[in-house]
Amino acid sequence: MTMQAIGKPHSRVDGRAKVTGGARYAAEFNQPDQLYAVVVGSTVGLGRILRIDAGAVAQMPGVRAVISHLNAPRLAYQPHKGGTDPANGERLHVLQDDQVRFYGQPVAVIVADSLDHAERAAAALAVSYAGETPVVDPLDAKVQPVAPQAGRAGADRSRGDADAAFAAAPVTVEASFDMARENHTPMEPHATIAAWSGDRLTLWSKSQFVVNEQAEIAAIFGMPAANVQVICPFVGGGFGTSLRTWPHVTLAAIAARQVGRPVKLVLTRRQMFHTTGHRPRTLQRVALGATTDGRLTSLIHEGSGETSRYEQFVEALTSTSGFMYSCPNVRTRYRLLPMDTGTPTFMRGPGEASGMYAVESAIDELSYKLGIDPVELRRRNEPAIDEAEKLPFSSRSLMQCYALGAERFGWASRDPRPRAMRDGRLLIGWGVASASYPCFFSPASARVRLLADGSAEVEAASSDMGPGTYTSMTQVAAETLSLPLDKVRFSLGRSDFPATPSHGGSQTMSSVGSAVRAACLAVQAELAKRAVADRRSQLFGASIDSVEWREGRLSRKGDAAAGPSYSELVTGAGGSPVEAGASAARDAAIAKQYSMHAFGAVFVEVSVDPDLGLVRLRRAVGAYGAGRIVNPKLATSQCIGGMVGGLGMALMERTALDPRDGRPVNAHMGDYLVPVNLDVPHLEAHFVEEQDPHVNPLGVKGLGEVALVGMAPAIANAVFHATGKRVRELPIRIENLLDV
């Protein structure tokens, strides 16, 4: 019997802890003698601090420190660029000068003996500014687009002559798209508890990347990374906002050092819209040329996204345009729009979600111009290889996704004409779009300990913001070691655990999963090595090649009799745990041979009230080719979450900035709208069988992002099918549809 832990719909191993309150989040690690810090943010969007009246506030009840650029320590801010930091530019140096670069930038931090006292003092702190009007609107004539640093992701690419082919094409589509800024708005706010012990710092801090937070804080304070410990066993939703280490972490550490006590700092919901990144607003233009039978002859995709003045945030806005379709002439162009705002950051499906919204909308427009079903149009332009990289795909199941999705959705009964389908007075629209996201696999490590009771402890720094890392890694270890799930305990979220890449980019399953597998194999090898060398062992003297692991027992090859179990081997070796670590990384040679991506097809049905402009999502079917599915239950849940995110992007989410001062005015869960239960209809996620031996040893592709990508264009396309009106901005709101 093999255990077959992988591929089974196991429930979350941490589910009970989560629903009973046993799971501890950053702000819950209260420390003895802890004080409370509250951040004071700038109330101008650009300018200079003139005065800070710290004196009066310092006398207020319970206040222990008022820290601003006037008295903050000068920090080392040594160079550090983690995988989630922009490659170009320099991070915000908090409280190091009097400059205000964007609205809400921290200008002071108050430390007091209670949250209440700290809040009172923060509200009372008088700060005066020489303020200027910031530039926060990408359409502002003062914005000067810049090219992202050459040679980096997002650089302009071209093959053939796309402009000439467009000019010559018998059928063309050309359209511009404007997608709103979004904020991640996870349930759990950013929070850090900082505690110094001599020159060692412990941070209980919300993070999707504890080892990077460790390195970043060490660099900022100019101390050895070994002196910083970051702990974060649970993340209450991230979507990318906790990939970087934002200024509040530094502020908590500064504050704790200044007062010589542990300090807890939790951002307010409003502050979550200021300094913790956002999905940049993007402006895009897509131009398509095609033959009358629907072969693409030209694809031009130009886009620009907002960034700050001090860092170039680059996302994969145009990257899928090179390989989604077979097309001889393709040109992509990507520009950044530096403005007086905080630096944007990765948000679920970063770049792909925004870029594919534009291209998949334009492809849909083309399908109507040609009179070809949008699924058929995609089939006619399905490439055999990645034409941008001139590489075969490691696997590409997009057409299978379309077939499966179309069947489950019932696409065949669609009336192709806009406004043709109705339910009473409601207009019904069916829309479809493709999704894609790269298969990243970054170097990762893990450690396994086998105990005398025959159970295993597995550790990796990693993170679990909701996809179920605890569960899936437990499954990988259980399967590799042939142990039942309850004999495996997987721990994560500590920077002193073996290093892993960011818990983003849909790469945790591939990277950490591969490392866990490697570590399990390593500990088996270690145990086997000891067994054959141990006089007391029944396998003593056997050559290492003549033994094998069968169902958790070390046996002689060809000998049907079961050999000793883990417990017997560990006990026999003296009883102390046997430990091994291992790393996994993508084979560089394979990376040069294959283009590796997950794909998906999303089908949706909307209704539009033609009088009132109200759009409702009525159902959605997503079909994904994402390699091996480790846990269908968690994978489905992950996909449904992504689809809900895409629904928000399509119809609701929009951070509204006041152009006068750059203030996000709707920085409130009542005003920044995300879908609520009633908005979310029946959503289905299906997976096509896909075996991909190239992506990583587990054959998994990652699901987190691809599940969001594709949803917004599918909805926008459905709105067109329902109404005959093409809305080229997101979110689509009532005012866009009052004239249908």
Place this chain on the structure above:
Amino acid sequence: MINFQYARPNEVADAVRQIAADPRARFIAGGTNLLDLMKSDVEQPSRLIDISRLPLKSVEETPDGGLRIGALVPNTDLAYHPLVESRYPLLASAIMAGASQQLRNMASTGGNLMQRTRCYYFYDIATPCNKREPGSGCSAIEGLNRMHAILGTSESCIAVYPSDMSIALAALEATVRVMGPGGERTMAFADFHRLPGDTPERDNNLEPNEIITAIELPPQGFAKNHSYLKIRDRLSYAFALVSVAAALEMDGEAVKEARLALGGVAHKPWRVEAAEAALAGQPANEASFAKAADIVLSGAKGFEHNAFKIDLARRAIIRTLTQAANGTPQSQSSKKIR
């Protein structure tokens, strides 16, 4: 939030004495609005007078056949009260269109009447706002004003009164009973809320030393032909861009008597009696409804981001009147719009 004193009177007269004694004191009922305002430092009361134990929780028939609703009746209880469901379903529907279940369980009838605007700037003490700080200016007029008023605005404030329940109460011609140091008085619902004028800091005509004790409904409940339609950006837990309460007394295919009130468009529930009068005696068809809508919206004025609300309101009025005339009121549970 600042420190405050806390008191919990058991009698209405005591509550009135306490509020009269301290101009910075505030009543707290369900707390669903006041606590949010305190956390944002918009309200900084010296004392909270917890009125939740006052004997104002009953719903009773009045001698004339109407209904008296105690000021502390929770929104949920009111919406599900058998007499309200059967005789004033418009009111039940409007309540159910508001907030979320949890909030409706806490929210009181009086508190709902008194809830303050959701203007972004009102909530952000770092911005000028005439309602919060008279004379400081209005950030919304030249700012982001998608949610703001299109009717009855002034140069000092364009905020919207956000209640759903009150829109139905306005259409039903409720009266508000209040108690002050000098005793009890009643106000017609139309006289309760105010337009901003040059005193936007005053939402309504309740005196600072008065308490709402009850709402009274006249006997006529328009139980057959009514509808409450709320247009918003998501299906729950969002305030109205526009809402319409319509109540009709039909005479065959014609309208005998009409009531029409709008929410989300002004500093108070917006009722135009001329529009109601114009409907009386007319056939219940789109032409009549459109005419009424045009009368209601005749003085409407849009701002940079909310001009669409004029058109939206017109469409919503026509739809709601149609729903009411057909006897197919808007469902607040499925929220499917028919």
